[in-house]
């Protein structure tokens with residue numbers, strides 16, 4: 001039933017009305033001045049053109065009020081656009097507390113999403129309506145860009161780095177998402193659909209299909225053992241490397257005296273470039289895992305490290321059961 005191309009995509013997130021209103025404001029101002037200047041050109045063309053070969057123009061030596069007006073009025077209008085734009089943008093870049101975190105990985109030429117319970121989706125993303133959703137974006141290869149027109153949000157997905165974006169879906173439905181950064185031959189087909197569901201439906205969907213995904217905490221723990229992380233990262237800080245119990249979200253003191261919050265980006269960096277930030281009191285002995293773990297495996301390791309949060313007493317070795325595991 002594709003009748004006509006709509007002027008705007010549907011407004012389906014908290015940002016959509018703000019972005020549209022701002023866009024309308026800027027467009028109307030531009031339109032007003034474009035029309036005013038064009039009309040003035042046409043009127044002046046007829047009114048002031050040279051009527052006799054010996055016509056000489058009237059000498060004008062300036063007009064303070066006019067000159068002040070054409071500086072001050074555009075300044076006010078431009079600052080209004082800037083101020084309004086900044087408010088919307090800052091809101092967009094600062095995710096609220098207590099978001100539903102979903103990992104999204106771009107690769108030539110598909111999108112993989114991973115729900116908090118480990119459920120994986122390809123070119124699909126399911127989210128509940130009315131909940132603040134934060135996407136943590138990573139790329140396996142080149143720069144992509146995650147763009148949901150109906151939500152008026154987009155964010156570059158850059159290799160070697162996590163980017164985040166957030167939104168609150170306001171309307172149940174299916175909305176197209178795209179890769180909006182040219183990324184190679186099949187860039188044009190690199191897209192999919194966001195399905196916004198009622199929270200109860202979303203919960204049912206999550207639990208109904210969770211068997212296929214595999215728990216990331218379990219996968220991460222397995223990797224942690226396989227990659228022999230556990231030989232150095234033993235509990236209670238008695239190993240060659242810092243204990244990871246409770247490290248996620250904590251402030252870490254580094255060898256150079258500075259501190260860093262152990263978030264996803266820090267954990268990722270510590271896996272790939274272990275020498276970038278050395279924890280105070282330890283030697284830079286950890287080998288890099290660059291090229292040995294995929295972005296998905298890093299997510300699993302991060303999920304496992306996060307799960308160590310709730311471990312009451314650090315146990316020696318890797319035999320710690322993830323607290324959040326449930327089947």
Ligand SMILES: [Cu+2]
Pocket residue numbers: 106109143144145179180181182183187190
């Ligand atoms: Cu792409």
